[in-house]
Amino acid sequence: MPPVRSSGVLLYRFADGEPQVLLGHMGGPFWARKDDGAWTVPKGEHDPDEDGEAAARREFAEELGCPVPAATLHPLGEVRGRKLLAVWAAEGDLDADAITSNTFALEWPPRSGRVQEFPEIDRAAWFDVGTARTKLVKAQLPFLDRLAAHLAG
Incomplete structure (x- = not known):
């Protein structure tokens, strides 16, 4: 059985000459x-036969409520965990306080019979790369190293 595929965009900008990355807090x-x-x-997530970059752009827009503010994306490769995650880097800027995420339904509290809607991303923020290393889920940390290598080269 093929792995579940997921794709995303790591948006970055420069502030005072240092890179910052946009991350979303999981809802x-x-x-x-x-x-x-x-x-x-x-x-x-996306179907295995869907173009990864197109899926990454779509998912960015769904999770943040705006399109990727860049025409060109740079592939940062894949990381295998519970899913096979591919990430592209894009230089751009957006207002992190203005995001509006799509939602998912969840029975909450458990076994209550009440289904509630929650945002997939409940807030977004810009972080310098050092701070991002403590904020980001561990499985995605290699993408920060790959972004640093891309920016250095």
């Missing part, structure tokens, strides 16, 4: 009181 009750290790690259 829903499991992540509500977590901060370090609870942020993600805006991403989402």
